[in-house]
Amino acid sequence: MKQMKELAGITGNPIAYARRLQETSGKKIIGYMCSYAPEEIIHAAGAHPLRLFGSGRNILLADSHLQSYCCSLVRGVLEDALAGNLNYLTGMIFPHTCDTVQRLSDIWRLNVPEGFHLDIVLPVKLDTADACQYLIDVLHRFRDDLGKALQTKISDDDLRKSITLYNNIRNNLQKVYELRKSNPDLLSGRDVYALVKAAMIMDRESYLTILQAVVGEMQKATGTADNKKNRRKRLILSGGICSQPDIYSLVEDVGAHIAGDDLCTGSRYFAGQISVNGDPITAIAERYVKRVVCPAKHMGNRSRAENLLHLVKDCHADGVIFMLLKFCDPHAFDYPYLKKALDKEGLPCLLLEVEDQPQAQEQMKTRIEAFLETLKTL
Amino acid sequence: MAEGKDPEKEKRKIKSVKKMKAIMTKYYKKAKLAWLTRKKIAWITSGGPVEPLIAMNIIPVYPENHGAMIGASKMGVDLCQKAEAMGYSSDLCSYARSDISCAPAKGGPIGGLPKPNMLICCNNICGTVLKWYEVQARYFNVPLFILDTPFCHTQFTQEARQYVKKQVEEYILFLEKVCKKKMDHDRMKEVGRLSVEAQRLWQAVLDTAQNRPAPLSAFDAFFHLALIVTLRGTRQAVDYYQELLAEMKQRVADGIGAIPNEKHRLLWDNLPIWYRTRWLSQKFAAADACLVADTYTSAWCGALQYIDENNFLESMAEGYSRIYLNIGIDEMARQVIQMIDKYKADGLVMHSNRSCKPYSFGQLDIQRIVREERGLPSLMIEADMVDERFFSESQIDTRIDAFMEVVRERKSGI
Ligand code: SF4
Ligand code: SF4
Ligand code: SF4
Numbered sequence: 077m078k079q080m081k082e083l084a085g086i087t088g089n090p091i092a093y094a095r096r097l098q099e100t101s102g103k104k105i106i107g108y109m110c111s112y113a114p115e116e117i118i119h120a121a122g123a124h125p126l127r128l129f130g131s132g133r134n135i136l137l138a139d140s141h142l143q144s145y146c147c148s149l150v151r152g153v154l155e156d157a158l159a160g161n162l163n164y165l166t167g168m169i170f171p172h173t174c175d176t177v178q179r180l181s182d183i184w185r186l187n188v189p190e191g192f193h194l195d196i197v198l199p200v201k202l203d204t205a206d207a208c209q210y211l212i213d214v215l216h217r218f219r220d221d222l223g224k225a226l227q228t229k230i231s232d233d234d235l236r237k238s239i240t241l242y243n244n245i246r247n248n249l250q251k252v253y254e255l256r257k258s259n260p261d262l263l264s265g266r267d268v269y270a271l272v273k274a275a276m277i278m279d280r281e282s283y284l285t286i287l288q289a290v291v292g293e294m295q296k297a298t299g300t301a302d303n304k305k306n307r308r309k310r311l312i313l314s315g316g317i318c319s320q321p322d323i324y325s326l327v328e329d330v331g332a333h334i335a336g337d338d339l340c341t342g343s344r345y346f347a348g349q350i351s352v353n354g355d356p357i358t359a360i361a362e363r364y365v366k367r368v369v370c371p372a373k374h375m376g377n378r379s380r381a382e383n384l385l386h387l388v389k390d391c392h393a394d395g396v397i398f399m400l401l402k403f404c405d406p407h408a409f410d411y412p413y414l415k416k417a418l419d420k421e422g423l424p425c426l427l428l429e430v431e432d433q434p435q436a437q438e439q440m441k442t443r444i445e446a447f448l449e450t451l452k453t454l
Numbered sequence: 455m456a457e458g459k460d461p462e463k464e465k466r467k468i469k470s471v472k473k474m475k476a477i478m479t480k481y482y483k484k485a486k487l488a489w490l491t492r493k494k495i496a497w498i499t500s501g502g503p504v505e506p507l508i509a510m511n512i513i514p515v516y517p518e519n520h521g522a523m524i525g526a527s528k529m530g531v532d533l534c535q536k537a538e539a540m541g542y543s544s545d546l547c548s549y550a551r552s553d554i555s556c557a558p559a560k561g562g563p564i565g566g567l568p569k570p571n572m573l574i575c576c577n578n579i580c581g582t583v584l585k586w587y588e589v590q591a592r593y594f595n596v597p598l599f600i601l602d603t604p605f606c607h608t609q610f611t612q613e614a615r616q617y618v619k620k621q622v623e624e625y626i627l628f629l630e631k632v633c634k635k636k637m638d639h640d641r642m643k644e645v646g647r648l649s650v651e652a653q654r655l656w657q658a659v660l661d662t663a664q665n666r667p668a669p670l671s672a673f674d675a676f677f678h679l680a681l682i683v684t685l686r687g688t689r690q691a692v693d694y695y696q697e698l699l700a701e702m703k704q705r706v707a708d709g710i711g712a713i714p715n716e717k718h719r720l721l722w723d724n725l726p727i728w729y730r731t732r733w734l735s736q737k738f739a740a741a742d743a744c745l746v747a748d749t750y751t752s753a754w755c756g757a758l759q760y761i762d763e764n765n766f767l768e769s770m771a772e773g774y775s776r777i778y779l780n781i782g783i784d785e786m787a788r789q790v791i792q793m794i795d796k797y798k799a800d801g802l803v804m805h806s807n808r809s810c811k812p813y814s815f816g817q818l819d820i821q822r823i824v825r826e827e828r829g830l831p832s833l834m835i836e837a838d839m840v841d842e843r844f845f846s847e848s849q850i851d852t853r854i855d856a857f858m859e860v861v862r863e864r865k866s867g868i
Contacts, residue, residue, distance in 0.1 A: 141818050143836075145545060145808040175581045178605055179815035182783040185607070186819055197604045197614065200577050200584060206620040207602065213613035372581055374600055377591050403545050405811065409585035412541030413592060429543075 077293055079286045080267045087273040091156075094126050095164050097279055104166035104226060107191075109153060111340040112171040112198060112370065114360055116242050116350070117219050119280060120234040121226050123166065127276035127341075128153045131161065141183045147403045148431060150180050157188045167192040167225055169218075172200075173372040174406050192225045194218065201374040202365050212361045219357060235356035241280055246346040248287045249275065253336065253343060255294045257391055260310070260333040262294045265324035268334070272342055309451050310335035312388055313342065314414070315398030315407055315427070323399065323428075326437065330445045336391035338384055344368055371406035380410055381417035388423055395451050396425040397444070424451060465710060468674060470698045477694065478680055485513050486568045494571040494633060497590065499583045500683055501753075502576035502601065503625070503774055505649050505766065508687040509642040510629050515567050516684055517586070521549030524556070525728025525840035527563040534841045536561075547809040548840035550586040557593055572596055572632050574625075578603040578780040580812045599628045603775040607782045610775055618771035626767075646766025649687040653755040655695035656682045660755075662702040663746045664797055667711025669702045672722045672745035673735040674712060682754045713739040718861050721794055722748035723820070724805035724813050725839040730847075737851070741858040747797040749790060753778040756789070783816035787823040794828055801861045802832035809838050831864060833857035 086093045098105050104123040108115075118125040130152020137158035138151045156162050168191055170181035185193045196218050199207040223230050252271065255262050263271070271290065275283055309332040313323065327334050337343050348367050351359040368383045369375035388396060396418060400407050411427065418425050426447040428440055488495050496507050500518040507514045524530050530548060536555035538544050544551075552562070560566040573596060575587035584600065591598040601621050604614040626637050659678070662669050670678075678698060685691040705711075713735075720738070722745045727734060738745060757777045762769040778786065794802070802824055807814050821832050833853060838844035 140822075142815055143806055143808070143818070146811070146815060172605055173581075175812040176815060178581075178607075179783065179812060181607060182816055183819060185782075186784060195605075195607045197607065197611070199604065199617070200581070200602045201600050204624070206617060206624065210604075210613060210617035213617075217611065217613065371585070374584055374588070377588050377598065400543070405546055405582060406585060408543040408546055409550075409582075409589065411543075413589070415541060 077263075077267070077290060079290055080270060083267075083270045083274045083278075083286065086278060087270045090126070090129070090273075090277045091131060091161060093277060094124075097124065098164050101279070103279075105164060106222075107162060107165045107168040108171070109149070110171050110173055110177065110370075111345050112173065112196075112364060113169055114171075114196070114215060114218065116235060116238040116356075116360055117215070117222060117230065118169075119241070120238040121222055121228055121230050122234075123222075123226060124279065125276075126165075128156070128162070131156050133159065133161075141187065142180075145403050147176055147401050149401060150176050154180060154183065157184065160190075162188075163190045165191045167194065167222075169194045169196060169222075171196040172198045173370055174404070176403075176405075194221050194225065198364075198373075200372075202369060203375050208361065208365055211364065212358050215357045215361055232356055235360075236352050239350045239352055239356060239359065241284065243349050243352075245275060245280065245284055245287060246349060248284070248291050249346040251291050252287075252294065255291075255298065257335065259298065260308075260335065262297055263290070265328045265334045266322075269322055269324040272345065276341070276345065308333050309394045309448055310392060312384075312391060312393045312396045313337040313339055313399060314384055314387075314396050315400050315411060323397070323430075323440070326441050326444060327397070330441060330448055332444075332448055335393050336387055338368065338380075338387055340370065344370075371410045378413075378417075381414050384414055385417060385421060385423075388418075388421075394424075394454075395447065396423060397447070398425060398427045399430050400427065402429055402431050424454065462714065466712070466714070468670065468678075468698075468701065470694070470701050471677065473694065473697070474678060474680065477690065478684075481684065482564055485515050486564075488513050488568055495568050496572045496574050497567070497570040497587075498574040499576050499579060499587070501579040501774065501777055501779070502574050503622075503770055504684075505645045505687040505770070506626060506629055506637070506642065507574070508685075509645040510633055510635075510637060512571075512629070512633065513568075514684060515570065517553045517567065517590075518549050519680060519683055520556070520562065520564075520567050521552055521840055522726075522728050523564070524552045524562050526731070528729045528842065529562055530729060530840035531842050533559070533561060534843075544841075545808070547580075547582045547586070548838055549809065550582055550589075552840055554586065554589055554593075557590065570594055570596055572628075573598040574601070575599070576601040576603060576774060578774055578777050580779065580810070582811075597628070597632060599625060601625060601774070603780055605780055606776055606785075608785075610772060614775065615771060618775055619768070622767060622771055642767060643764075645687040646770075647763050648689060648692055649766070650758070650761055650763035652682060652686045652688075652691040652695055653758050653761075655692065655699055657752070657755040657758065659695060659699050659702055660747065660752055662699070662706055663712075665706045666719075666798075667709070667713070667716035668719070668744050668746040668797075669705035669710060669712060671712035671735065672748040672751065673726075673731050675748060675751040676726045676731060679751045679754065686754070711744065713742070713744045715742045716744045717742035718800045718858070718865070719744055719746045719798055720801045720803050720861075721746070721790070721797065721799040722750070722803050722805070723790065723817065724807045725750055725810060727805060727835075727837050727845065728839055729842050730837075730845060733847075737854055741854070743801075743858060743861070745803065746799065747793050749778060749786075749793070752793070779812055783819050784823070786816065787820040790820055790824060791827055794824065794830060799830070800865060801857070802830055803857075804832060804834045805839075806834050806836045807839055808836070808844055809840065831857065831860045 115125040138155040348363045533552035537551035556562045757773040761773040
């Protein structure tokens with residue numbers, strides 16, 4: 077598909093894209109690192125939300141602020157900021173999740189001179205009425221704070237327009253995942269990766285146009301696509317990590333499909349719709365409460381396992397690959413119980429500890445290959 | 455028995471230690487026999503509001519205190535490895551790791567903690583406790599109450615205050631439901647007053663270290679802390695700290711210091727390195743350096759200013775939300791500087807503790823701020839509070855020597 081080439085260029089170098097976007101459109105760019113960032117509110121303020129993923133530079137400057145036992149995503153993004161690589165940002169927002177990001181927010185506020193800085197101190201539990209009320213209050217405060225920082229007023233109408241745009245994006249990404257469920261060959265995993273990543277980087281209106289075209293082509297091809305390769309093993313990516321490593325190509329290279337995922341840079345990003353009726357802020361909060369929970373938040377004691385089992389069934393998957401970013405506490409704490417839940421159902425899984433190092437790729441590939449071998453014997 | 459003992463050393467020993475040991479032994483015995491007395495047991499995080507439990511006659515048990523005991527008795531590596539075999543990464547907090555593996559193994563220095571009837575998790579210290587208590591809630595299959603205290607980067611907002619206040623009400627309802635009885639509010643008021651009194655006494659005990667020589671060091675404080683963590687809100691804690699305070703005042707009057715020849719005064723940051731407290735205290739004492747204060751043990755009285763002893767439940771929301779670990783790095787640095795001034799410290803020793811991310815990330819900035827504002831030398835020790843595999847004695851030994859050299863030079867230069 078011709079659209080994919082354009083997307084690959086953009087996702088390969090998000091920083092260059094964002095700089096260009098700012099220069100050509102004059103849009104104010106707001107950085108974030110977590111899928112609890114209320115993009116709709118940023119967009120409604122006329123600004124452009126940009127998800128940051130460390131550019132992979134050597135860590136030199138961030139070392140004077142964060143010890144080596146900090147996850148590479150946080151170290152990487154701080155390195156970019158300190159190196160002046162993100163000086164085109166008008167502001168940076170920090171939804172509260174894990175202990176590491178909590179401290180990154182402080183360090184950023186004290187050390188990164190450019191742009192404004194806003195915390196969104198979300199509740200940690202999402203399963204009580206008081207917590208939901210607090211979440212709504214916090215989002216209201218964010219709307220006010222952001223309006224002040226950008227010297228604009230964010231009206232309910234603006235919010236509804238943005239919500240509609242984002243619903244449309246989410247809806248179409250859902251369609252991509254749905255279509256691939258029955259026929260993964262419609263779009264390679266590599267392309268799915270770029271497609272979802274671009275949704276967090278590109279100008280959202282231009283992105284929607286491309287996304288709709290992709291969905292259209294996939295729908296046209298549904299009847300004609302070659303189904304032969306579909307006896308390949310189907311895997312789910314889970315354990316989630318906040319950044320997005322390109323494991324999709326690895327899995328495909330060794331002859332398996334990624335049939336679904338439970339990642340914040342995958343299906344968790346676009347799950348759920350937001351109601352356009354009633355108070356838009358309340359509606360945004362409702363989506364966060366209903367969405368599959370982040371491991372740094374609390375929603376009962378077993379909801380993530382239940383969701384994972386459901387996902388495996390729904391995608392007719394043969395196994396699960398857990399990806400953990402080294403030093404990521406919330407995800408590491410959930411792994412043993414998620415694995416146990418899978419074991420109980422006789423579902424095989426593989427744990428990959430992901431680090432941002434090129435030599436790790438080869439090793440990962442070997443392990444995925446070995447995992448596939450065991451799947452074939454089952 | 456007495457012969458062969460060094461009278462110099464004997465004089466320096468804190469007499470209350472014995473009493474504290476006895477109280478703690480009795481406390482754990484009582485907790486372990488709770489099933490006999492039909493008392494309920496709650497596991498609670500160290501920063502959590504224990505007062506309502508005491509008022510409801512529930513025995514509070516602290517997995518973190520248990521973690522410290524595991525560390526001090528050098529059983530940490532074994533239990534941490536067991537947790538790793540269960541699938542928990544070796545990068546997770548070693549309190550959590552050792553407690554999680556201790557539950558099924560019934561291991562550790564006291565054969566595991568008594569089984570909980572409920573779990574009370576307050577996230578004012580970290581996000582780790584949330585995950586840890588979820589693990590235990592699944593394992594023991596008991597109700598979990600989460601007191602969510604929104605992080606105060608730069609402020610404690612109005613909506614956060616309301617949210618925590620509502621949760622305090624929910625907390626009481628939760629306890630009433632589990633215990634199937636109503637809270638006695640008169641008793642609660644009394645417990646609240648006792649808690650505040652114990653916290654004031656604890657602060658007063660720590661304050662005696664302002665004297666030269668300091669009658670107690672941070673290493674002593676690590677030990678005597680146990681009651682303010684586990685039993686604040688009881689008469690026993692108040693009585694104990696009154697005695698300890700009297701003993702400290704006497705030591706000041708007699709000129710007895712925590713170390714024989716106090717020349718340098720240092721401030722400690724972060725949790726103790728439990729399995730090496732003795733080694734470290736001897737190492738510093740040999741350099742005539744006394745760790746006169748620390749950010750850790752003072753955390754249990756640091757939020758006193760927000761608490762109204764006559765209206766404990768109401769004011770508790772703010773007090774529990776604004777403790778040392780739940781505030782921004784700049785505010786932490788400000789408090790560190792206050793302590794440096796108050797205790798006239800000559801240097802700062804920071805434990806970069808790979809177990810505790812919320813305590814350790816930001817230390818490098820605090821270190822820089824202290825250097826800029828007070829020009830104090832500081833030392834960063836890379837270790838872990840329980841898992842000995844991350845402690846390199848030879849390296850730390852050399853670094854302490856080098857650091858003390860700087861402290862000495864700086865002082866002689868003035
Ligand atoms: S896993 Fe949690 S912290 Fe990470 S991006 Fe998702 S919501 Fe944010
Ligand atoms: S990867 Fe883990 S530690 Fe890093 S920011 Fe995300 S949740 Fe936090
Ligand atoms: S992470 Fe830190 S605050 Fe939390 S339980 Fe571990 S040592 Fe305590």
